[in-house]
Amino acid sequence: MSDRIWTEIDFKNYSKVKSLHLSWPKPDEQPSVYNLEIILLDGGGDEIGIRFEGLSDFKLDEIHPDLHIWLNIIDLRPDQLEGLNYRVEELNDHYLKFYCKNLILI
Numbered sequence: 001m002s003d004r005i006w007t008e009i010d011f012k013n014y015s016k017v018k019s020l021h022l023s024w025p026k027p028d029e030q031p032s033v034y035n036l037e038i039i040l041l042d043g044g045g046d047e048i049g050i051r052f053e054g055l056s057d058f059k060l061d062e063i064h065p066d067l068h069i070w071l072n073i074i075d076l077r078p079d080q081l082e083g084l085n086y087r088v089e090e091l092n093d094h095y096l097k098f099y100c101k102n103l104i105l106i
Contacts, residue, residue: 035053062095
């Protein structure tokens with residue numbers, strides 16, 4: 001899947017969360033960069049992985065075993081917001097939202 005670009009993917013088809021991994025540096029490590037990896041499944045069991053790098057204003061309100069996330073990714077690069085290139089939010093309940101510097105399909 002890594003040869004596709006994120007704009008080619010209909011994220012409405014991938015909503016069931018298989019895994020969610022949030023990582024951050026040790027307190028003494030610089031720079032302080034937070035990353036999030038999400039693997040989503042579609043109805044047929046196909047999966048897509050996305051790594052969001054350089055998170056800012058991260059919000060995750062709830063998490064449970066049957067979590068579904070309908071992602072909306074907005075390209076902010078034309079706005080030149082100090083290196084924050086994407087705004088990511090969950091479409092229905094807005095319990096997940098953040099900005100990030102980069103996103104990579106994995």
